Amino acid sequence: QQPVQSPQAVILREGEDAVINCSSSKALYSVHWYRQKHGEAPVFLMILLKGGEQKGHEKISASFNEKKQQSSLYLTASQLSYSGTYFCGTEWGSGTYKYIFGTGTRLKVLA
Amino acid sequence: SQTIHQWPATLVQPVGSPLSLECTVEGTSNPNLYWYRQAAGRGLQLLFYSVGIGQISSEVPQNLSASRPQDRQFILSSKKLLLSDSGFYLCAWSDLSYEQYFGPGTRLTVT
Numbered sequence: 001q002q003p004v005q006s007p008q009a010v011i012l013r014e015g016e017d018a019v020i021n022c023s024s025s026k027a028l029y030s031v032h033w034y035r036q037k038h039g040e041a042p043v044f045l046m047i048l049l050k051g052g053e054q055k056g057h058e059k060i061s062a063s064f065n066e067k068k069q070q071s072s073l074y075l076t077a078s079q080l081s082y083s084g085t086y087f088c089g090t091e092w093g094s095g096t097y098k099y100i101f102g103t104g105t106r107l108k109v110l111a
Numbered sequence: 112s113q114t115i116h117q118w119p120a121t122l123v124q125p126v127g128s129p130l131s132l133e134c135t136v137e138g139t140s141n142p143n144l145y146w147y148r149q150a151a152g153r154g155l156q157l158l159f160y161s162v163g164i165g166q167i168s169s170e171v172p173q174n175l176s177a178s179r180p181q182d183r184q185f186i187l188s189s190k191k192l193l194l195s196d197s198g199f200y201l202c203a204w205s206d207l208s209y210e211q212y213f214g215p216g217t218r219l220t221v222t
Binding site for chain 2: 044
């Protein structure tokens, strides 16, 4: 079963913040985040390898709660370029190389 | 640097016709290779993955198959296409870091 993301969709004004959550019914061994623009391939944003890890990338950061089997992506002071669909991804079982993606969150930033 | 190629970019095929999509990776050795399908407005469905030449793991039954005749070549095939095979097909590669790098995709329309 694929990880579930929430919310499914969100609309923001430029400069507003957003949080996207990714929850799994199975243990998460690592969590990756990707952004996909309409009609394009997904692009890697960041990876979290260990529980409790937090990472930042300009105004986009993420956290990983291994015990709760969830990760969150934080978008602060959003820009128009942040629009797209965000996916979390994870390896479905340590060492399996089977890689699956979450259900996706559509984010639209308005001027 | 590594690059991934997919072709064709778009394809329109009648129901019942065969399919062959090709993906090649440059600049890396022994990558893990993946085929995903994305229906319009939907998430990424894992179809096949491969950890080495001739090693294919299938996640989806039905009428699709995959082959890896060379280390950096991954082929997706079908003998007879169905209407439900329409979608955006993405090839991806990863190394030990598990980050997924996607090709530009093939947009397939079955008529």
